[in-house]
Amino acid sequence: MLGQVAADCHAPDQEAILSAALQAADTAMQALAALHTTDRWERLEQLREAVAGARATVLTCTMAIYRGTGHPAADTDDMTDRHRTRAAQEQRPMRKTLPKPQASQCPAAPTQPGPPCDSADTARAIPQTTGRTAPAAPADFTYGQYLRLPALLAQHAPASAAHDEHLFITVHQVHELWFQLLLTELSGARDRMLAGEAQPARIRIERCRAIEHTLLDTLHLLDTMTPHNFLAFRGCLGTASGAQSAQFHEIEILSRRRDSDRIGRMGWLTPTERARLEERMAEPSLWDGFLRLLTGAGHDVSTRQLRRPALAAITRDPDQQPLFGLAQSLLGHDQSWSLWRTHHAQVAERQIGRRPGTGGTPGAAYLQAHLDTRFFPELWETPPHSDPEP
The missing domain is CATH 1.20.58.480 (Methane Monooxygenase Hydroxylase; Chain G, domain 1)
Structure with missing residues (x-):
């Protein structure tokens, strides 16, 4: 249903369709959260990502429609604040709204295995996987640049002429x-x-x-x-x-x-x-x-x-x-x-x-x-x- 809604962004009754789709997405997210048990983890994570991704698509269409009609919700920051407030009221995790990727930006890989667990608060919740996409790399980005191969291969520096070194x-x-x-x-x-x-x-x-x-x-x-x-x-x-x-x-x-x-x-x-x-x-x-x-x-x-x-x-x-x-x-x-x-x-x-x-x-x-x-x-x-x- 959400995929059809995203495709119908230019339909005559698009605002009513999108509003219903957003409500359906929220209902699905709540249902998935209720079903979240360890033995269903993988399946639920896939469903959760699919719903979150569809919901993000619908939100994008909504803002595009509002921009064309002069609706005040065309302000992205205002829309984000309202959704954050609603998420807090519903007591469910808020999915972050990411800025538009810049073609020249790519996230640097972490240099450490990961943040240590805080022994003083070991029961804190683990962030859920989202349907986010990483910023796009430059058009001419290469395999060697992504893996930093020149720097990696430069670390291979034998100290002798022995072959087996x-x-x-x-x-x-x-x-x-x-x-x-x-x-x-x-x-x-x-x-x-x-x-x-x-x-x-x-x-x-x-x-x-x-x-x-x-x-x-x-x-x-x-x-x-x-x-x-x-x-x-x-x-x-x-x-x-x-x-x-x-x-x-x-x-x-x-x-x-x-x-x-x-x-x-x-x-x-x-x-x-x-x-x-x-x-x-x-x-x-x-x-x-x-x-x-x-x-x-x-x-x-x-x-x-x-x-x-x-x-x-x-x-x-x-x-x-x-x-x-x-x-x-x-x-x-x-x-x-x-x-x-x-x-x-x-x-x-x-x-x-x-x-x-x-x-x-x-x-x-x-x-x-x-x-x-x-x-x-x-x-x-x-x-x-x-x-x-x-």
Whole structure:
């Protein structure tokens, strides 16, 4: 109906049609909000975007008609203020009215994985997806400009003439790019859980598992490099070590691994990296988000002893299958990360044997000492479809 209304902007009775269409759009938005449950999330988001986009089209037609008739609502700011007031009265989210895109403007990509969650207000609502479109890029905008390829490729700068150093640098730079995306997705999953939304959180965790499988495949590329070829350029690393990846530690802190003195041992951190890790330590973790969902489902999770029957219960109750599915996805994230750590330790041992690692670490022995660490040990201790202990 809304599509037909948008096409009939020049019909004789266009104002009556548009008024009815706007009312129908508002009614549809309210109905969708009432149906908003976790198991319908994806479908509702698609419907919500479609309705919001149609409503924006109708509003555009309305203003065009009003401009032609001298109607006072032709003032865009006035129209926006009136719709904002009505939205507040209806107690529903207000969809932002965006300025007309400028051909020469394009939004810069964020340099950080995303804003940290405010631990003092973890229950705040997550903004809903809208039907907004991004500002248009210039007509001659190229693939290389969009991806900033000159700057990106310039970061590949081997320090020696050794052929395999190209492979070594590429594998580690690609890891950092994927780490950045993991932080974006894990932060989003955590925030969704804190907002009480299990299904969208699970979707993001499953994406993280796919990224972690890609990281594992990327790591396999280092197996094509012989220890002799690695030693040809190893001296160029100096005191640099993979253990100095701030994003790696940030992922572990965000997931749950929070040793009290972890950051204090990292003397190599830059001030920016240290501040970022300290912020992560103060934020809720993925586990905190999951416990928030369990609490919302009526479970007492105040102690580990009480959490065990709660975790067992979600495996049996059909109404709590979204929580059980999310628990399985969290286990998958934990397992995928553990598999990556295991293979990383094996790659290091294959390349350097029992030699000390760079950066002052004990090498492969240091990596192997942390292989048994789990993000969510309580999930591992709760077998599927088990009964709680008496």
